Amino acid sequence: MNCNNTANHSIGCTVEKCKFHCNESNYCTLSKVSIGTHETNPTECQCVDCESFVAKN
Ligand code: SF4
DSSP: OOOTTTOEEEEEOOOTTBTTBOTTSSEEOSSOOOEEESSSSOOSGGGEEETTOOBOO
């Protein structure tokens, strides 16, 4: 799929296993994503998640 015209250049992303990832370039194709944390007290980058992630089939 060519998604360069739908890549959102405001949302860089390298999660190629996500169905919303633009395969040709490291961007998300959604217009908006939701970011959250699974930690009570997040202290580092690894504590934060993209909650819009959906696994590719
Ligand atoms: S939904 Fe989140 S994880 Fe998926 S491509 Fe967009 S930014 Fe990346």
